[in-house]
Amino acid sequence: MTPAVLGLVLFASVAHALWNIAAKSVSGKGYAFVLAYHGLSAILLAPIAIWLLVSGTHAFSLGLLGAAALSAVFHIAYSVSLQSGYDHAPLGVVYPTARGVGPIITIIVAVLFLGERPTAPETIGAFIVLAGIAVVTVHPRRVGGGRTTNGGHGKSRGHGMSRGHGMSRGHGMSSHGVGRGLAWGALIGTFIASYTLWDDFSVNHITDSPLLYFALSEICVATIMAVGIVTIPGGAGRRADFTSILSGHKRALLTVAILSPLAYLLVLYAMQQAPVSLVAPVRETSIIVGTLLAWWFFGEKNIGMKLTGAVVVVAGIGLIALG
Numbered sequence: 001m002t003p004a005v006l007g008l009v010l011f012a013s014v015a016h017a018l019w020n021i022a023a024k025s026v027s028g029k030g031y032a033f034v035l036a037y038h039g040l041s042a043i044l045l046a047p048i049a050i051w052l053l054v055s056g057t058h059a060f061s062l063g064l065l066g067a068a069a070l071s072a073v074f075h076i077a078y079s080v081s082l083q084s085g086y087d088h089a090p091l092g093v094v095y096p097t098a099r100g101v102g103p104i105i106t107i108i109v110a111v112l113f114l115g116e117r118p119t120a121p122e123t124i125g126a127f128i129v130l131a132g133i134a135v136v137t138v139h140p141r142r143v144g145g146g147r148t149t150n151g152g153h154g155k156s157r158g159h160g161m162s163r164g165h166g167m168s169r170g171h172g173m174s175s176h177g178v179g180r181g182l183a184w185g186a187l188i189g190t191f192i193a194s195y196t197l198w199d200d201f202s203v204n205h206i207t208d209s210p211l212l213y214f215a216l217s218e219i220c221v222a223t224i225m226a227v228g229i230v231t232i233p234g235g236a237g238r239r240a241d242f243t244s245i246l247s248g249h250k251r252a253l254l255t256v257a258i259l260s261p262l263a264y265l266l267v268l269y270a271m272q273q274a275p276v277s278l279v280a281p282v283r284e285t286s287i288i289v290g291t292l293l294a295w296w297f298f299g300e301k302n303i304g305m306k307l308t309g310a311v312v313v314v315a316g317i318g319l320i321a322l323g
Contacts, residue, residue: 001122001282001320005274009282010317012266017289019259021297022252032241033249034079035225040257042215042222049215058209067202068213072220074195081191085184097185099287100130102192103280109197110277118277125319126281132312133287135305193280200276203268210268214261278320288313 026033052058085094107126110116118126203210229238245253263286270279288310295303 001274001278005270005279006282006317006320008266008270008273009279010285012263012270013283013286014289015259015263015266016283016286017293019256019263020286020290021293022255022259025252026245026249029241029245031080031225031229032238033245033253035222035229035238036242036245036253037256037260038218038225039222040253041261042218044257045211045215045218045261049212049219052209052212052215058207058212064207064213065216067198067206068216069220071195071199071202071213071217072224074191074198075217075221076224078188078191078195081184081188085181085188089181089184094181094185094188097182098188098192099284100134101186101189102196103130103284105190105193106196106280107277109193110200110275110280114197114276116275116277118275121319121322122278125316125322126278128316128319129281129284129313130316132309132314132316133284135309135312136288196276196280199268200271200279203272208272210265210272214265214268218261282317282320285313285317 023033023037053060082098085098103126107123111118199213202213207213229235229242267279267283270283288306292303292306292310295306
């Protein structure tokens with residue numbers, strides 16, 4: 001991975017962490033907030049997509065639209081499963097499992113089926129990055145309480161590192177809870193790998209314009225979720241949440257709607273220049289940035305563990321860069 005591409009992915013990680021910090025200010029309105037920021041992103045990106053098509057810079061095709069629609073389905077499945085996982089299992093199990101399983105599946109599929117051949121230092125560095133992320137995302141038990149902690153608060157909210165976010169209900173770390181957390185984390189990680197691998201294929205084989213592809217994908221996400229908020233059970237409550245977000249969370253909505261697509265667009269461009277088996281683990285460094293920002297802004301504890309994990313991640317990134 002060249003320094004320029006590595007810089008793109010790391011900058012994307014910072015942008016991703018920042019929008020997750022903004023998303024943390026909105027709680028209890030998961031579906032509505034996801035629809036709101038995807039909808040605003042789609043509105044902002046639609047004129048760019050139209051210009052790219054009208055100017056003749058890039059051509060429209062049913063294949064491109066189909067690829068964007070499938071990407072949208074994967075991203076929606078990820079967001080919905082993330083919300084459900086945090087509702088039914090401990091954050092301290094779901095979160096690190098999902099963020100670890102996703103890149104691992106991506107690396108395995110890319111090497112076995114896509115013919116990618118990272119060098120030995122790059123491969124070792126990728127797994128060192130994942131190990132460092134695991135150290136950062138471990139949430140120790142509260143003494144005597146058996147509950148996961150997040151900065152000492154009874155509730156902890158998870159940050160989706162791609163396009164979603166969710167909440168933890170503070171579940172006890174029983175063996176049953178751990179089992180459910182592993183199951184949900186594995187499912188979420190599978191969706192992370194699915195959209196990562198599909199988007200990598202799309203920007204390398206279906207279109208040469210990540211910007212047009214992503215804009216169409218965002219439009220598809222917003223359209224599908226808008227239909228869902230009208231047709232699925234509980235739509236009235238979600239529509240009320242949507243209205244309250246538009247009136248009471250404008251700053252968070254605008255921040256996420258701008259930084260979320262920016263972060264993922266940079267990742268898409270990086271996947272055109274470097275193997276997805278390397279881009280996938282490096283982009284998870286957003287977890288490091290996010291946890292350090294959470295410590296700085298929200299006073300979350302266990303900073304020693306977080307800094308240790310950050311050092312491990314930096315070592316892994318160094319190996320990838322040297323490779």
